[in-house]
Amino acid sequence: xxxxxxxxxxxxxxxxxxxxxxxxxxxxxxxxxxxxxxxxxxxxxxxxxxxxxxxxxxxxxxxxxxxxxxxxxxxxxxxxxxxxxxxxxxxxxxxxxxxxxxxxxxxxxxxxxxxxxxxxxxxxxxxxxxxxxxxxxxxxxxxxxxxxxxxxxxxxxxxxxxxxxxxxxxxxxxxxxxxxxxxxxxxxxxxxxxxxxxxxxxxxxxxxxxxxxxxxxxxxxxxxxxxxxxxxxxxxxxxxxxxxxxxxxxxxxxxxxxxxxxxxxxxxxx
Amino acid sequence: xxxxxxxxxxxxxxxxxxxxxxxxxxxxxxxxxxxxxxxxxxxxxxxxxxxxxxxxxxxxxxxxxxxxxxxxxxxxxxxxxxxxxxxxxxxxxxxxxxxxxxxxxxxxxxxxxxxxxxxxxxxxxxxxxxxxxxxxxxxxxxxxxxxxxxxxxxxxxxxxxxxxxxxxxxxxxxxxxxxxxxxxxxxxxxxxxxxxxxxxxxxxxxxxxxxxxxxxxxxxxxxxxxxxxxxxxxxxxxxxxxxxxxxxxxxxxxxxxxxxxxxxxxxxxxxxxxxxxxxxxxxxxxxxxxxxxxxxxxxxxxx
Numbered sequence: 001x002x003x004x005x006x007x008x009x010x011x012x013x014x015x016x017x018x019x020x021x022x023x024x025x026x027x028x029x030x031x032x033x034x035x036x037x038x039x040x041x042x043x044x045x046x047x048x049x050x051x052x053x054x055x056x057x058x059x060x061x062x063x064x065x066x067x068x069x070x071x072x073x074x075x076x077x078x079x080x081x082x083x084x085x086x087x088x089x090x091x092x093x094x095x096x097x098x099x100x101x102x103x104x105x106x107x108x109x110x111x112x113x114x115x116x117x118x119x120x121x122x123x124x125x126x127x128x129x130x131x132x133x134x135x136x137x138x139x140x141x142x143x144x145x146x147x148x149x150x151x152x153x154x155x156x157x158x159x160x161x162x163x164x165x166x167x168x169x170x171x172x173x174x175x176x177x178x179x180x181x182x183x184x185x186x187x188x189x190x191x192x193x194x195x196x197x198x199x200x201x202x203x204x205x206x207x208x209x210x211x212x213x214x215x216x217x218x219x220x221x222x223x224x225x226x227x228x229x230x231x232x233x234x235x236x237x238x239x240x241x242x243x244x245x246x247x248x249x250x251x252x253x254x255x256x257x258x259x260x261x262x263x264x265x266x267x268x269x270x
Numbered sequence: 271x272x273x274x275x276x277x278x279x280x281x282x283x284x285x286x287x288x289x290x291x292x293x294x295x296x297x298x299x300x301x302x303x304x305x306x307x308x309x310x311x312x313x314x315x316x317x318x319x320x321x322x323x324x325x326x327x328x329x330x331x332x333x334x335x336x337x338x339x340x341x342x343x344x345x346x347x348x349x350x351x352x353x354x355x356x357x358x359x360x361x362x363x364x365x366x367x368x369x370x371x372x373x374x375x376x377x378x379x380x381x382x383x384x385x386x387x388x389x390x391x392x393x394x395x396x397x398x399x400x401x402x403x404x405x406x407x408x409x410x411x412x413x414x415x416x417x418x419x420x421x422x423x424x425x426x427x428x429x430x431x432x433x434x435x436x437x438x439x440x441x442x443x444x445x446x447x448x449x450x451x452x453x454x455x456x457x458x459x460x461x462x463x464x465x466x467x468x469x470x471x472x473x474x475x476x477x478x479x480x481x482x483x484x485x486x487x488x489x490x491x492x493x494x495x496x497x498x499x500x501x502x503x504x505x506x507x508x509x510x511x512x513x514x515x516x517x518x519x520x521x522x523x524x525x526x527x528x529x530x531x532x533x534x535x536x537x538x539x540x541x542x543x544x545x546x547x548x549x550x551x552x553x554x555x556x557x558x559x560x561x562x563x564x565x566x567x568x569x570x571x572x573x
Contacts (some may be wrong), residue, residue, distance in 0.1 A: 028409070114507075
């Protein structure tokens with residue numbers, strides 16, 4: 001009992017130390033420039049909210065939030081649809097070709113995106129999709145499919161075949177059996193797929209910088225990047241921008257944290 | 271006899287028919303395959319081709335130069351230095367992130383009152399954009415002795431400005447962001463360790479360390495495999511954090527393969543050379559992943 005108590009004290013101390021950067025972030029965002037230069041470590045006294053209003057307009061966060069939301073939501077829908085269908089085939093097929101196809105999908109997890117970065121940029125330009133939501137959605141769907149297919153395939157393999165067989169004996173086609181019987185059973189892994197991909201897509205920086213920079217359709221990380229570059233010496237303002245930019249995904253995380261942590265773990269266990 | 275064989279044959283063919291009915295048409299995979307081929311496979315294959323050309327990125331002027339780009343790489347001190355940096359950074363991240371992640375997992379796996387809250391705290395940085403984390407840490411690491419980490423610890427280190435420290439500072443902020451990720455995977459592994467095994471070991475007189483070494487650790491092997499692979503791939507490909515915090519500096523102290531290939535393409539317009547570096551990076555990642563899968567899978571056991 002005493003050992004558990006000691007461990008608790010130690011872990012709480014570790015957590016407090018771990019939160020130091022977060023304290024810096026929040027306390028600086030609530031300070032005026034004079035406080036930042038004179039008492040950088042102290043609590044904001046008095047705290048000011050002036051930085052937040054200014055950061056919201058200067059970083060054009062409203063439009064970026066809309067762009068990020070549209071791109072993330074549509075990409076997630078496409079990933080779930082395409083990924084689960086493909087995984088159903090890959091998990092059930094027993095031929096060499098099917099296995100080869102599975103390996104081909106897994107290759108995408110290992111390949112660094114930089115290898116295809118330049119040809120893909122040309123391709124997206126040729127399709128007229130530079131500076132559009134559609135280009136980003138196509139990109140995220142393709143780049144995250146390998147991981148999505150990997151998670152779904154592992155999960156479907158562990159499901160008994162009997163469910164689908166029963167439906168098919170009753171006369172259902174593969175398509176009906178999948179959409180009516182199998183897909184609803186995939187809910188836990190679909191949750192994991194949603195969360196993992198949402199975190200990646202929402203936070204991705206480099207590709208939207210390349211594809212959307214200057215288009216007026218920038219996502220949150222790109223807008224925050226440009227904003228930080230512009231006001232680099234005004235730390236209170238910059239940190240208010242960072243707080244606002246990170247807030248949506250952090251709030252979603254806090255609301256869903258039980259499922260997020262469980263989902264991350266069970267998804268990666270495969 | 272004949273009738274029996276025939277009956278058996280028809281049973282086999284019936285089973286085959288049922289079998290083929292049980293595996294869905296490849297058309298299920300077709301839409302995903304098309305998008306995947308378009309966005310990942312075709313560009314990667316084209317990238318491999320570009321790696322053997324002198325393409326500048328502008329216009330159609332391009333000729334095949336064989337292995338010349340790789341020869342250039344071997345004599346490019348900055349690029350060769352970046353390979354060293356990439357490997358050092360990856361080793362540091364893999365070792366510390368997983369070490370810290372394991373300790374955190376063991377800590378919050380105990381029956382603490384604050385365990386749920388602690389898990390949330392340690393995991394939260396994972397969901398924040400790496401670029402934003404880098405901007406935050408750029409301030410935490412600022413050289414002013416009264417602010418940030420220096421102010422907290424009473425030090426006067428120029429964390430990102432001193433070439434001998436900068437690479438480790440980058441590793442530090444990456445570990446801060448992703449230790450919670452390793453923790454969660456280890457926690458999933460710890461949940462799979464049966465309590466009875468611990469109780470049996472305790473009855474046999476095993477101490478805390480012995481129980482960890484002989485009961486928990488072998489059963490954690492799958493979590494170790496996944497964690498090592500993910501952190502290695504993540505470390506080798508790391509880009510956003512360096513781009514935002516140091517952009518490869520001071521000098522070339524934090525230059526890695528990803529930052530060098532970015533600069534070769536978008537600053538110097540050497541697209542052929544840049545993709546050659548990307549190909550080297552891809553080969554690194556592939557080789558390390560294969561070796562890890564081979565060695566780590568072999569030592570996995572199940573409860």
